[in-house]
Amino acid sequence: MLAALGTTIVGQRGTLEALLYATIANGHVVLEGAPGLAKTLACRALAAAVGGTFKRVQFTPDLLPSDIVGTRIFDQRSGEFTTALGPIFANVLLADEINRAPAKVQSALLEGMQERQVTIGPQTFALPDPFLVTATMNPLDSDGTYALPLAQMDRFLVKIVVEYPTIEEELGILDRFGGEAPALPAGIASMDDLRRWRQGARAVFIEARLARYIVNLVAATRAPHAYIDRGASPRATLAIASMARARALCDERSFVVPDDVRASAPPVLRHRLAFNYRTLTENLDAETIVAELIASVPVP
């Protein structure tokens, strides 16, 4: 699967891995990175590779909840209301620049993410299974944006930070996609395969000392800290375990090792911590603080 995604996306191995693990762990993903780093393309490639339906919504300040979930339309000929389902009814939904839409639209989407169903008028509709939301955020242009509250960010299993490619990777991009739209991988796996992987991941074994290591990592975020006002919730503990299981499964193991946990912790924790003003005044970034926290917890 990673090789197939790699035919479309040059480099970005970490992004693709985290995207795949989160998909297997049945969690939603928020991607943060500068424009032009193939965030959208990665999501499209993932949807194409697993053979699911893909919809994209560009979030704007004038977007309405009905633009996401759907609406009821009055049919003059029949004299009845019919329901037009919104783009949320897809296996992979890309919410592009999610922080540009107002809170009511974000809430409509986040409710669907949590409940896996939406209500339009008197009717409730189940969302497709698998259902994966990939949201993107641009960290640079914050004017006119509506920052997602911590409680809503917590709904995302992981936050993936998409970095600029290396010089070699960028040369590869130029060589492969010069002027042409990149081809998407197709028929690599099916929705049934994805369901089977999810079932397999849930059966991956976590040894007792590793379970304690996961809890210790999350507990470390709640200890008094110079730069953190509020730590991560037990949802983060479950998220690290899910991601570690998915990583172990992809590595063809039926058990988790410390590397799985350690690699899963940063994308799970980075968007769940409330940093205080000192991070701004001292020009520190979340990545450094999370990395230091993780490094302070002994590996079993």
Next chain:
Amino acid sequence: MARLARRLIAVAAALGALAIVAEGTRAQTLVNLHVRAFQLSLDKPSVTVGEPFHLILHGHVDEGIDALDNVVLPNLAGLEDLGDERRCTRAKTGTDCVETLTLDANAPGDRDIGPATLSAIDATTGKPRNFDSNIVSVHVTGQPKVPAETPEPNPLTDLAWWAARSIAFLLLVAIALWALIWGLARRPHAVAPPPSAPPPPPAAAPVDGWETRMRELVAALEREPTRARAVAVRAALRERVGARDAETLADLVARNAANGHGATLAALSAVERAAFCEEARVVDAVREALPFLNR
């Protein structure tokens, strides 16, 4: 004799005072640093006797500094220091400091070099701390170095050398006598040892403590293939490659790949499966790990 003793004591006291002053000065000059990396590496994992190789000490700190002070280099016994080059490069993300020592080995064998220690005030905690680097190993092959030929005897030099040796010998005898007299005078009523006490056994030949312990741990694991035994073997292997508390196998592989720890890391990888797999698979995992551990 008493005058000589007093002088010796005075000299020792002066040296002690100097050491205290020097220590105080060192402690005062510790600087606040965010130390991100402090690692030793070798450019060659295996060399022959007399073949120069480089021991590279790399440090990265967030602060902009001109030099990495308060670094204690590792013990280089059995190695000859041929040169030392230091360089610090400032960048947006901090300062990279690299110290390259050119060494060669006098005799064949495996040598562990490290850790080097950086003393600084840890800027994350505000407390003084010693940052220890990893340990690197070099495998030296070939014949031991032959001592250089003795130069033609020079009567004047020989005479001076003989005089110096005689003075040093007399000085040592005087110190020994003074210590003996001083010790006897202060000695309380000593109890004579029982006449039939057996003589102490001869000192054991020096044995590498880690290897002995490792052999015992592997033998115990072979006898009793349990998770607890596998965990003990894993801990010993981690100790061997200088693992820090928060380092995982991937970190150790990345840090020690070029340091000749390949076999140890392969064994560590194999035993890690036994340490974390499902209970029902522990015995099989131990069986798969044993060939790596017995290498």
